[in-house]
Amino acid sequence: MTALDLFVSPLGRVEGDLDVRVTIEDNVVTSAWTEAAMFRGFEIILRGKDPQAGLVVCPRICGICGGSHLYKSCYALDVAWKTSVPPNATLIRNICQAAETLQSIPRYFYALFAIDLTNKNYAKSPMYAEAVRRFAPYVGTSYQPGVVLSGKPVEVYAIFGGQWPHSSFMVPGGVMCAPTLSDVTRAIAILEHWKDNWLEKQWLGCSVDRWLEVKSWADMQEWVEENESQRESDCGFFIRYCLDVGLDTYGRGVGNFLATGTYFEPSLYGNPTIEGRNDALIGRSGVYADGRWSTFDQANVTEHVAHSFYQGSTPRHPFDGETIPVDPEDGRREGKYSWAKSPRYDVGGLGHVPLEAGPLARRMAAGGPGALPHQDDDPLFPDMIAAIGPSVFVRQMARMHEAPKYYKWARQWLDQIDLHESFYTKPVEHSSGRGFGSTEAARGSLSDWIVIENDKIANYQVVTPTAWNIGPRDGRDVLGPMEQALVGSPIRDIDDPVELGHVARSFDSCLVCTVHAYDGKTGRELSKFVINGMV
Numbered sequence: 001m002t003a004l005d006l007f008v009s010p011l012g013r014v015e016g017d018l019d020v021r022v023t024i025e026d027n028v029v030t031s032a033w034t035e036a037a038m039f040r041g042f043e044i045i046l047r048g049k050d051p052q053a054g055l056v057v058c059p060r061i062c063g064i065c066g067g068s069h070l071y072k073s074c075y076a077l078d079v080a081w082k083t084s085v086p087p088n089a090t091l092i093r094n095i096c097q098a099a100e101t102l103q104s105i106p107r108y109f110y111a112l113f114a115i116d117l118t119n120k121n122y123a124k125s126p127m128y129a130e131a132v133r134r135f136a137p138y139v140g141t142s143y144q145p146g147v148v149l150s151g152k153p154v155e156v157y158a159i160f161g162g163q164w165p166h167s168s169f170m171v172p173g174g175v176m177c178a179p180t181l182s183d184v185t186r187a188i189a190i191l192e193h194w195k196d197n198w199l200e201k202q203w204l205g206c207s208v209d210r211w212l213e214v215k216s217w218a219d220m221q222e223w224v225e226e227n228e229s230q231r232e233s234d235c236g237f238f239i240r241y242c243l244d245v246g247l248d249t250y251g252r253g254v255g256n257f258l259a260t261g262t263y264f265e266p267s268l269y270g271n272p273t274i275e276g277r278n279d280a281l282i283g284r285s286g287v288y289a290d291g292r293w294s295t296f297d298q299a300n301v302t303e304h305v306a307h308s309f310y311q312g313s314t315p316r317h318p319f320d321g322e323t324i325p326v327d328p329e330d331g332r333r334e335g336k337y338s339w340a341k342s343p344r345y346d347v348g349g350l351g352h353v354p355l356e357a358g359p360l361a362r363r364m365a366a367g368g369p370g371a372l373p374h375q376d377d378d379p380l381f382p383d384m385i386a387a388i389g390p391s392v393f394v395r396q397m398a399r400m401h402e403a404p405k406y407y408k409w410a411r412q413w414l415d416q417i418d419l420h421e422s423f424y425t426k427p428v429e430h431s432s433g434r435g436f437g438s439t440e441a442a443r444g445s446l447s448d449w450i451v452i453e454n455d456k457i458a459n460y461q462v463v464t465p466t467a468w469n470i471g472p473r474d475g476r477d478v479l480g481p482m483e484q485a486l487v488g489s490p491i492r493d494i495d496d497p498v499e500l501g502h503v504a505r506s507f508d509s510c511l512v513c514t515v516h517a518y519d520g521k522t523g524r525e526l527s528k529f530v531i532n533g534m535v
Contacts, residue, residue: 205233
């Protein structure tokens, strides 16, 4: 079967290289392979280094969520060194982590996702002209302010962290900053400006508090039609347009979800441990699989490499993980096809299964049973999943829903800072130990496992949300989450399969994608094109 390279350049619009191969039969995707085409090897770089090397190296893994990498790397060391973290430090870490995610939400929506809503394949929609007016790249009436204002929250990060991206101000035992009243006041003013001018004025068309009253799919539909301001807001228009062009009908994925959780209640995580982590979280952890919620346990995570360009065939827990690359040419002869590993989670009764990470996974964890008084307890997305199922639309709405939620949390944390108390407690640098640190980056669960021996890093493993979502088939040939989400996607125009872009971008994987399309029946050459000219 011959194939044409069908270039959607770029499909991910962020960074890296992802090669998506799909088989199409009767204008429907029947199989998919996600191939991470770039080897990085940060785990190899860190081996043998000083335990604090991760605080410098890990933030360089990603240019848009480096703060998330710092956050989880720092907590991994906190656990390994058995540190004591002052409440002020926990608050500052929370605020900066939230600020990074808040900048990512509008930047991702306008600059990466909404561009495809202007695709000519939707020209027959009565709402198409309005979509172009709002979302056309660079010139759209919503595109410009959305992208520009997206940079405001990370100004808050820079106030406390000294810079963004690639700050290393979070350290075991706290943070390396001593904010003043002026710093806190500036941070509040910046967040209020962002909320007033984008979140409420442009995106919601209402107050944050009004949106957070939406608790079900029925509530959301009623919210859209409640008044003209909400109906004509970018959020209201997006909901109506997605339903009109069918983004609620495909991109389901595995339907099972994992969130490791993020943000800590300061009074409950002063001495970070693996055992005390779940109950201290504000943004809850949890696993939703086969219609059931269960408690997240890092011990149930394994990485599979049967179809990855690494040595080994036995699934390994990250504490015992290996990152030993093989020549891709040799690997392909063994059925390997990606530099990404395949993270799996041992779900009781189901075995090691692929789980989707990301905003929708977080929203499902937030709707599970057993929330403690300080924890997020939000039934909206479990209700949406029950009513209309997962899709490109639902996955995207989950991300946008977090903007008002995280804004509220960050404002509360800023008010809780006590400038008269400390921000750092010097730790004992133990010569050996094991640590687990995790957070929810904008794209999903992001975790580090560190093993320290003789004052050096003996093993370091990073499991990213992109790996959870775009990892290849495992040893049982079970497709990864994005591979499964691509299957079943309708391709209305074989020469311009914008649907593939919608599915891939709904996961917001940190990889730019090239697509190769095969006709499953004839193997004929298909087409070659660039989406929106966004090279």
